Amino acid sequence: MITVSHLTKDYGAVRAVDDLSFTVEPGKVTGFLGPNGAGKSTTLRMVLGLDRPTSGEALVAGRRCAGLAAPLHVVGALLDADAMHPGRTGRGHLRVAATTHGLPRRRVDEVLDRVGLAAAGQRRIKGYSLGMRQRLGIAAALLGDPEVLVFDEPVNGLDVDGVRWIRDLLRGFADEGRTVLVSSHLMSEMQLVADQVVVIGRGRLVADVSVAEMLRGLGGARVRVRTPDPDRLSVALAADADDVTRSGPDELEVTGLAAPAVGDRAHALGIAVHHLSDVEQSLERAYVQLTEGAAEYAGRTTTITATAGAAS
């Protein structure tokens, strides 16, 4: 469990994190989302005890990480896969951390094996691909077998196989009952892997909701329809739909009416339909809606968190 309470960080006149409170539960993958500069990395650094809060606190498994003698037993983190000594071998890199934590050498081999680097452990890190460095970073996070894992943008720059591997790994950690917090810009990826999302904007909490709840917040069914007579169809649908918008010269997007209802309505009026499909509800769209709201309600974030089902 991670508990963030009224966490605030000022860099001079810049408030990077502003009275932020949320908890991250075990047994789930929690996505940590926010636009560039929202304060994600600063928050993660404070959670890990690498940066000191101006006020408030962050606890991992009930403890502050700063000053822990053997932090790898409490929390494992992947922050920057490039912050490794390129001249060392993968195994050598892990041995340094294992030694300072009093861990046996066999633990190094266990984690190398878990991340699929057993065969590459003797090679120097400068010869590793980005994907291999990410794997090594994750192996380092796992060394102390911690209950809590924190990953900052773990799929950045990875190919399709690497992304899928990370996804399965994160799910596996959550299924083992660990607490998994993972920051990402990739909404589509978060939709596939996260159970819960914590969204921040300008250092403040925007939402703390389950992915399912966030998608439900988008409202009812959404349908795309193409017709040579969008004006007439738009008028015909407007009475019953929640929203009808023009998404192209001959295209409408309709919210709140299912595809059969849209098709039937067009048929009844003799309006030709050239295409009719469901629009998949995406976390990305829910996120845009939510963060647009955050800008609109800047300074009133408690209103948004309350409607999103979270207390701030």
Ligand SMILES: Nc1ncnc2c1ncn2[C@@H]1O[C@H](COP(=O)(O)OP(=O)(O)OP(=O)(O)O)[C@@H](O)[C@H]1O
């Ligand atoms: N060491 C620092 N000194 C001064 N300002 C900083 C420092 N670190 C972060 N900031 C500022 O704090 C704010 C939050 O930055 P942070 O890196 O935490 O955001 P982020 O959400 O992780 O962004 P990104 O997705 O771009 O990594 C930004 O305005 C940034 O410029």
